[in-house]
Amino acid sequence: MSKAKTGRRTLDSYTVKHISKTIRPGDCVLMRPSDSSKASYVARVEAIESDSRGTNVRVHVRWYYRPEESIGGRRQFHGSKEVFLSDHFDFQSADTIEGKCKVHSFKSYSKLDAVGNEDYFCRFEYNSSTGAFNPDRVAVYCKCEMPYNPDDLMVQCEGCSDWFHPTCIDMTPEEAQRLDHFYCLDCSSEDQKKLHNSHVSTRHADMKDLKPLQLESENGEAMPFAYNLGKKGGEWRYCLVSLELAFYALRTPN
Numbered sequence: 001m002s003k004a005k006t007g008r009r010t011l012d013s014y015t016v017k018h019i020s021k022t023i024r025p026g027d028c029v030l031m032r033p034s035d036s037s038k039a040s041y042v043a044r045v046e047a048i049e050s051d052s053r054g055t056n057v058r059v060h061v062r063w064y065y066r067p068e069e070s071i072g073g074r075r076q077f078h079g080s081k082e083v084f085l086s087d088h089f090d091f092q093s094a095d096t097i098e099g100k101c102k103v104h105s106f107k108s109y110s111k112l113d114a115v116g117n118e119d120y121f122c123r124f125e126y127n128s129s130t131g132a133f134n135p136d137r138v139a140v141y142c143k144c145e146m147p148y149n150p151d152d153l154m155v156q157c158e159g160c161s162d163w164f165h166p167t168c169i170d171m172t173p174e175e176a177q178r179l180d181h182f183y184c185l186d187c188s189s190e191d192q193k194k195l196h197n198s199h200v201s202t203r204h205a206d207m208k209d210l211k212p213l214q215l216e217s218e219n220g221e222a223m224p225f226a227y228n229l230g231k232k233g234g235e236w237r238y239c240l241v242s243l244e245l246a247f248y249a250l251r252t253p254n
């Protein structure tokens with residue numbers, strides 16, 4: 001029995017009393033930062049353990065990094081609720097858990113009707129020592145050749161299937177919302193544009209319509225590559241997201 005005193009026990013679940021929430025391995029949680037002026041840390045619970053008396057409960061966590069916590073910092077294409085699954089593990093007291101949250105795949109996040117406080121998404125794994133991302137390339141869209149930021153409205157050209165930011169095609173978001181058909185400059189003559197880029201004034205677009213881009217991947221997970229998207233003139237367009245490489249567009253022939 002004396003041995004068991006110093007031994008640790010693995011728990012299947014634990015109820016964090018101050019938030020009245022039960023956590024289990026696999027759950028995503030928000031954890032109190034040591035600096036209270038900072039945003040809560042996002043982590044995935046890998047395991048829960050206590051001492052032999054069932055007290056002093058600790059969680060083994062895998063941290064999610066926010067873009068600003070990564071070596072490369074936040075970029076324009078990072079969503080406000082984007083986090084990266086890091087290779088950084090830790091033990092933390094279960095009492096530092098402030099709440100539960102949900103880290104969606106990019107695909108399921110882009111399909112949410114409404115994004116709540118507890119909703120985040122992850123499309124990259126992040127190596128905290130090298131700053132490298134996996135995958136390290138991401139498809140780009142629009143004239144500005146930027147990866148998709150799910151917070152931004154984009155419209156799709158019915159000719160080339162590329163996606164465009166309203167501001168990059170001299171439109172206001174409100175005008176873009178009312179578009180019934182859209183052909184980009186490359187895909188239409190001036191006459192066709194007038195015809196095709198027609199506005200349907202009676203259509204009431206809500207915020208859901210602001211998310212026309214839904215990215216698919218083979219496994220439905222964090223892969224940002226998407227079929228029929230980011231493809232122009234038979235070429236996929238990508239940019240590199242690894243920080244040691246400058247952020248630039250790269251063209252990959254099929």
Ligand SMILES: [Zn+2]
Pocket residue numbers: 141142143144145146164165168
């Ligand atoms: Zn653009």
Ligand SMILES: [Zn+2]
Pocket residue numbers: 157158159160161162183184185186187
């Ligand atoms: Zn086009």
